Amino acid sequence: MLQRLTIRDLAVVGRVDLGIPHGMSVITGETGAGKSILVDALSLISGGRADSGAVREGSDRTEIAAEFELSERPQARDWLVDQALDEDGGCLLRRVVRADGGSRAFINGRTASLQQMRDLSALLVEIHGQHEHQALLARTHQLELLDQFAHDASALRQVRERCARWRDLQTQIETLRSNAHSGSDLSDFLRHELKELTRADVAAERVARVEGDHRRLAHAGEILDGLTRVETLLGGDEGTNAERLLGTAYHELSRMLAMDGRLEVALSLIDAAQLQLKEALSEIRHRRDGIDLDPESLQRLEQDISRLHNLARKHRVPMSGLEAAATDISDRLAQAEGAADRLVGLEREASAALNDYERAAQELSQARRQAAATLSVQVSDLMQELGMAGGRFEIAFERVDGPPQFKGREQIEFLVTANAGMAPRALRKVASGGELARISLAIKVATIALEDTPVLVFDEVDSGIGGAVAEIVGRKLQQLGVRRQVLCVTHLAQVAACAHHHFRVSKSQVDARTESEVVELDKAARVGELARMLGGIDITAATRAAAKDLRERLRL
Secondary structure, three states: OEEEEEEEEEOOEEEEEEEOOOOEEEEEEOOOOOOOHHHHHHHHHOOOOOOHHHEOOOOOEEEEEEEEOOOOOHHHHHHHHHOOOOEOOEEEEEEEEEOOOOEEEEEOOEEEOHHHHHHHHHOOEEEEOOOHHHHHHOHHHHHHHHHHHHOOHHHHHHHHHHHHHHHHHHHHHHHHHHOHHHHHHHHHHHHHHHHHHHHHOOOHHHHHHHHHHHHHHHOHHHHHHHHHHHHHHHOOOOOOOHHHHHHHHHHHHHHHHOOOHHHHHHHHHHHHHHHHHHHHHHHHHHHHHHOOOOHHHHHHHHHHHHHHHHHHHHHOOOHHHHHHHHHHHHHHHHHHHOHHHHHHHHHHHHHHHHHHHHHHHHHHHHHHHHHHHHHHHHHHHHHHHOOOOOOEEEEEEEEOOOOOOOOOOEEEEEEEEOOOOOOOEEHHHHOOHHHHHHHHHHHHHHHHOOOOOOEEEEEOOOOOOOHHHHHHHHHHHHHHHHHOEEEEEOOOHHHHOOOOEEEEEEEEEEOOEEEEEEEEOOHHHHHHHHHHHHHOOOOOHHHHHHHHHHHHHHOO
16 A cells, blocks of 8 residues: 655645555645645656656756555565565655656666556556546447456457467468569579589688688798798808807806806706707708698689688678588578478468467457446446436447457447436447546446555546535445545545545645645544535535534445
């Protein structure tokens, strides 16, 4: 449940810090006092759209914080754990909107995206706006309400999954069919490409060997000259070289060893260096003598390199990637040659997927029709209570043939008649504004009862009604408040009198600025506020007596 709501600098509200009790709470006040600001605050916390107009004039930002208790909401606790946003079992949502229009969201003190705010708040809060009954005219919304009432999410999920499976298979089939006319040409082309690569022998090991051989032969003369120069520097019979210098050093150290025995280590190292130098000279002379300046071999290698280079450029890969390109073409050729078999297999899978979809859609239809029968009875009964004696509510089904649809095999239409003896007609065609508001409330009461969202917010959804009907609406909201936390913005005394708790929003001038404040009313103040709602400007003793009687009669 919602434990505390804190608002800073939102519209005409400077600072509000409310503890929200369990049960049904109403919010009342004069027109323009800012009753709906609490709803606006919860909408922002729920990830709703924000703009700079929400920021109080003269302030640099608006800040909203809502603290929820989750002991009876394990789904929300699990969501927080999955998102790594859990914090000792608590849940604090915070939204900051800057005067420049930017905004930031936080969950348990950690930065969160607006989508995360929406996902989490959907598990905690449901807001019903004062114009929401207009959405009831849309057939898509009607179907969503029926599915919600049916409370069979698994059936709808299966329909969606099987529809997605069938559509994916159809996409693959259409792709194969669109290429069918050029299938043989594609196979011939791929076969030619693969033959060309195979003839060139593009194995990565061979390509590396050819590149190495070509590099050596192309620079054979340079390598030969270099090795000759290195040999002259290291050894030989003429001039000063490393071999002679090491020999001289070894002779001098040998002579001094008799005078200083500690030179033995240095002498042994020079002796080892002489051995290594001899081995190096032997290797250099062997490699030099083995170099063959072979123009014909170089020409063959250059032709081979040129062919490999052209293939690499053609296939847009480095020469070392030609083997992988050949493997890819081989796989594509196998696919192209097996397209006909794959098409038959895909069509068989699509047929099975369609059968699976039809079975799931049939199960969903049955669940919907059973739910529709129950909902029709409940809404019709509620219509009688809401002052529409003889009224009747029905749900008409229309089958949708053709390709599978994510929402199943039917459309529905809410039918209604407000008077006995008249055939029901489409809700969007026959209901007046007041009737639509009452029917919307009847449907809302019937469908919300099965939901498990812990906090329900109603923003003047009782507009367009009054008198005895308003009293009945209040009692229905009161019943919801027994099981859930209900916040209701209302202008009707009959609804307000049914609440467990009563908050009043008032507006005043503070330092030449308009300021709204929200206070919870005690018993005496509640009677006074109800009297204001009943009597207007002049509050008489009779009005107060009527307000007190109304409160005593309607409270639990």
